[in-house]
Amino acid sequence: SLDPVSSKILIIGCGTWGSSTALHLARRGYKHIIVLDPYEVPSPISAGNDINKIARGRSRHTGPFSGTEDDAVWVSEEVRIKATEGWMKDPVFRDYYHETGYVIAATKPENVRELEETERPTPERGFVELSDAEAFRKTMPEGVLTGDFPGWKGWYKATGAGWVHARKALTAAAKEAERLGAKLICGSPHGKVTELLLDSDSGDIIGAKTGDGRTHLADRTILCAGSNAPQLLDMKDQLRPTAWTLAHLKMTPEEAKLYKNLPVLFNVERGFFMEPDEDNQELKICDEHPGYCNWVTDPETNQRSSVPFARHQIPRISEKGVREFLQETMPHLADRPFAFARICWCADTPDRAFLISPHPEHPSLTLGVGGSGHGFMQIPVIGQYIVDCMEGKLDERMTRSWRWRPETAVDRDWTDTQGRFGGSGVVMDFQDVKDGEWTRVATPRL
Ligand code: FAD
16 A cells, blocks of 8 residues: 555656656655656656647547546546646646637638537637638737638637646646655656566566666656657557647747737647747747657567657648748748747547556556647646546546557557648658758757
8 A cells, every 4th residue: 555655656757747746746745756757857858848838628539438428528627627727726837827818710611510519619608700811810919910811710719728838837847846855867867767677576567777777666656758658668559659840930029029918829720829938939830730650660579669759850841831821820920930840749549538547467557648639738737637546546437538448559540640630631750751851940959
């Protein structure tokens, strides 16, 4: 049994979910918490190391749910309510939440219809329909949206959604966990987990080994390594490491002022942006597409897997997507050079529900993975659920929705777009992008 005062807990990964887990363990009085990460916080390869992320309504899932549809609806609503409460009230997070509202849109009629089903954008729920370019332009101060919005249909909602400063929230969670006594071992090789340690008698996981050869023994091990988790544990095809692309444009001080407090603008086929960050005055744009894998075959086992790598450039075709999005929304910025670009890795489960579960064969191992492209906005509370799971008291509907479910990944269709739109409409492979087909952003930085 677990005693917070004496039990040793090891967290692998101090990214979005690992830092939240460390924080909530420390708040529950755990005294021996060690968090390992190959990078100092905020890790440059964490999906959460970003100037902003969207925080909005119901999370989107696709495919057969691991629990029932009722479970899924309840779980996503419950997590949204609790996370929003966290953003508004928790002193660690509240400075980083900006409830600026949002514009959600699509272009193809079938996608507009799908948005109608998933968002339920009725006036009673606070949505205003946007059916022409003028209506879109009016959602922001004059001079921001100057485009023609060709074929766009959408809705504006003033409250209940907005954006969060991701990197600052993640860093604040890790710092608070540290202040409460968690020990962060960050950097390489000493923070980089190279393998999980298996007890040969019981078959249980008893800790992890790091790149410096040290072993870290623990009563419970929590795997929060994001898209890198499949490199440490056989995930039975339940995670597909997939990357998306983002670029920043430098704004002038005048533009940054004009662009302050904007609603998020998200076209599910084209891309999205939020207001520029206040520190560097850079506007982040993400183009939409079903994502990139990086398919590599291991010559020894002949196993094919998508292996994440870091790169502070994006494929030219994504640059084209970003510029087309700008052309439709803010043509005055469409030719501005990028100040920064990077690929960003997440890991999708087949149904895009999270995977928060004990491991069936290793009872001391808890999994906190499977962000599936929508796992940042829950940072104020996700660690609570992961700790509940470790303590064996996770809500039963969450337990069903987020369980270990290899049966959903048998003969997995790796090309499944999983409800994502845009770009070429297919999941791409970085192996097909030649060296000359990447951007050359002048000063990439970590
Ligand atoms: P990460 O935050 O990636 O953390 C994994 C950690 O593991 C990292 O710190 C890494 O350094 C560490 N690690 C790796 N290997 C090892 C090892 N061997 N040993 C120890 N540690 C290791 N979500 C939203 O809610 N809203 C959004 O608007 C949104 N936009 C997104 C845009 C993009 C482009 C992407 C890619 C994702 C977006 N997401 C969004 C999803 C969200 O970012 C992820 O779901 C979430 O950050 C995943 O958190 P994580 O802790 O699982 O992974």
